[in-house]
Amino acid sequence: MVCVAHSPDADDLFMYYAIVFGWVSSPLGQKFENVALDIETLNVATIKGIYDVSAISFGAYPFVRENFALLRTGVSFGQGYGPKLIKKKATHLKKNFRVALSGEHTTNAIIFRLAYPEARIVYKNFLEIESAVLSGEVDAGVLIHESILNFDSGLVVEREIWDIWQEFCGTDLPLPLGGMALRRSIPLNKAIDIEATLSKAVAVAVRNKKLLSKMLLERGVIRVNENELDTYLNLYANNDSIELNAQQKQGIDKLFELGFEAGIYDILMRCEDYFIPTEYGDLRFS
Known part of the structure; x- marks a missing residue:
């Protein structure tokens, strides 16, 4: 059983619940369970290595880089908006x-x-x-x-x-807010499968936004009303959440650069060095 931890805010729930509702399944037959906690609790839990897969602030990732890989999906960025x-x-x-x-x-x-x-x-x-x-x-x-x-x-x-x-x-880079991290000890073939399954869940959710939003509202798991949910998902759970693009990667690297220059991080990182190596998708064992 793979435990996926995410925040209780609307975009994380939206992006994960295609799995809960059975719309998406793992090609390897892996089963998922989920837990919803506030983002800072998840940051600290990931630093402690508690969950297999977890939502995480991009600002927290350098502190867990040795034990967790970054995923390319389930991401939230600001583009002209944010906190x-x-x-x-x-x-x-x-x-x-x-x-x-x-x-x-x-x-x-x-x-x-x-x-x-x-x-x-x-x-x-x-x-x-x-x-x-x-x-x-x-x-x-x-x-x-x-x-x-x-x-x-x-x-x-x-x-x-x-x-x-x-x-x-000094330029119009997207603001990197939240992503997902996966425990490095998970066998590589399973890690690739998890990322692919989560990516498919986000894509299915975005394509079926109206229906999924209705189901979440009916179950009372969302803290906002219908209009606010629609607005919020347009901001943080959209086509740009399915897979990181080049500009988003530049934004993450800029955040890492600013943190390094300020002495917050101990090394200068490039996000490209910390993703799951999906080119080894044919491997069956790590």
């Missing part, structure tokens, strides 16, 4: 403002720390960030997942993480 730094109206942020972030290893946290080195950071579950700002516990917070679509009217966007990313890049 939002929000605050209460009329609040002026000082250099050392208090801010709530969704986790130390998330991509948005890494980019935020590069842009605001003097900010005082508190890490919280992403579902608690909006209320922390509204209560005055913190001066600001970075909203992620579906929270970017519908937050309290008393809050305003101070800055888009997308804009910060563009300033660092």
Whole structure:
């Protein structure tokens, strides 16, 4: 049984549930089970090596590179959008403002720390960030997942993480948010099969978006309404989620470069060096 861990946000559920509903199966007959946890919990769990396959922030991947390979599918990028730094109206942020972030290893946290080195950071579950700002516990917070679509009217966007990313890049590269990682100890033929099965699940989900969305809403596993779900999936679970393209790979490499230059990562990485070697698909044993 292969355990696939993903976040409970709409795009991860959408991309995985073609397997749950039996629309996609493994050519090798591998069986899948899933667990849904918030993304920072999954980042830490992957660092500890808990799950076979897990959603992971691209910003966390360098910390697990020796024990996990990157998958080319199930990816979420920002393209003109992404996490939002929000605050209460009329609040002026000082250099050392208090801010709530969704986790130390998330991509948005890494980019935020590069842009605001003097900010005082508190890490919280992403579902608690909006209320922390509204209560005055913190001066600001970075909203992620579906929270970017519908937050309290008393809050305003101070800055888009997308804009910060563009300033660092100097070009229009997509913002690498979340991907998937697979344990390297899994035999190669099975690893290739897992990636192919997950890729097919994402492709089937995207092609059958309306039906799958309806089924997820009927089962009450989605935190947003129908219109918000449609908007969110258009952003984060679309044709560009099926398989990494060249521009997306450049975006990942730029994130790794920024992290290395800031001393966050210990080596300069290229994502191409960390994928499963699918050219060995004819092998039956690793």
